[in-house]
Amino acid sequence: MKRQSGWAIVASLSLFLTGCAATVGGAAQPVDPTRVAGLEITDGPSGLKPGVRDAALPVDGGDGGEIDNLAANAVADVQRYWREHLPAVFNRDFRPLATLASYDSAGRGRVICGASTAGLVNAFYCAGEDVVAWDRGELLPTLGDSIGSAAVMAVLAHEIGHAVQFRLGLPAATPSIVKEQQADCYTGAYFRWVAEGKSAMFQVSTGRGLNEVLTALFRIRDSAGVAFDDDGAHGSAFDRVSAFQFGFTDGPARCAMIDEREIEGRSTQGGSGSAAANVRLDDREALADLTTSLRQAFRLAATPPTLTAGAACGVTTEDSLASYCPESNQIALDLDGLVRIGTPPRRGRQGGIGDFAAFAEVASRYTLAVQQEGGFRLDGPVAAQRTACLTGYWASTIADGKRGSLTLSPGDLDEAIAEMLTRNSLIAADVQGRTLPAGFARVAAFRDGLSSGDQGTCGTKYR
């Protein structure tokens, strides 16, 4: 987050007074909170189905271990998906990859497609030799152990997404962000097929399983300050998760439509520049700026709620760091806890998420007052979704270029993603702090509010 000088505050206040509420025509279809892109929310295991026989694809340089097996099986499964869908959607036959290669990044290294694998903690596709290669030493086992098998599947599906692009004739000179966003989108299309139970080898649950995939995309995001049109850009976590969701929701035809213009219109990874200094919520002025931004974003007819440090008002789950108390019209804040999650992790150390996560949690509680005034229910999964949507809308009002006391800085929206992937995300929780069960649905609702920039969308779509 960035805070600006007093002059900017005055300017933005007068802007606010002359502005008018935006309304967008056309009623949005309400979203069913018990489903993820139309599928039931499930929490079962993800990965290879029990008792499945290995696909036994040859792996160049492999050690025959568990990780190579999992990776080769994932490749076989993704290829099965494309054998069906490349002809069906793009009217092309799918030719399997020429080579699968495994290496250990900690080893002496070998040359694959002209690149030395020594120290290369990565997975990649190389069109010249039509090879998909992966690091079995560090990348895949780390993702698998710390996140789950779905993370490993996602990496292989992404690389094969590049092979699909090559088969569809995407020019080699295409900007890297377009290639990467398409590959993430194709990954989403494959996972939809698995989630629908159509894969013979793999399964993925739409709750926990897709949370693993989104967490993997977060882990391998570009760091704050990489612009989307930078050479080699892969996208912020927000952009990567969005592309995955487009593929999951709309299928592979949508992915092929991703180009530079489309990305430019929605990318949250705007200007270069490093992340701003972390703003602490226990700073009085920061709290005042947050209050101002909320009052500007939502015009309440009644007295706006006040933010106070203190105990929750009895209706929230134990670990909620902020709570809205409808009776007293107060938002009670656990400032120590909020500062803890508002502090980014240091390399190799435990830490929280970052300032935006803390600010957005407080904003999410403020939206409950807005919902109350609008006559909406404050509890239940629809309220949780509406809360995420309205919090996304608030974020849109403090985006770069909208002069206010508080503005977003690079990396902030990725902190929102990280918050929404925690077990007790408050951004997507109802008045009692009960979080929407699927991370996928939390992020989708937040993005609806953010990208529409229209408060009304949240009320029509989530009712």
Ligand SMILES: [Zn+2]
């Ligand atoms: Zn890639």
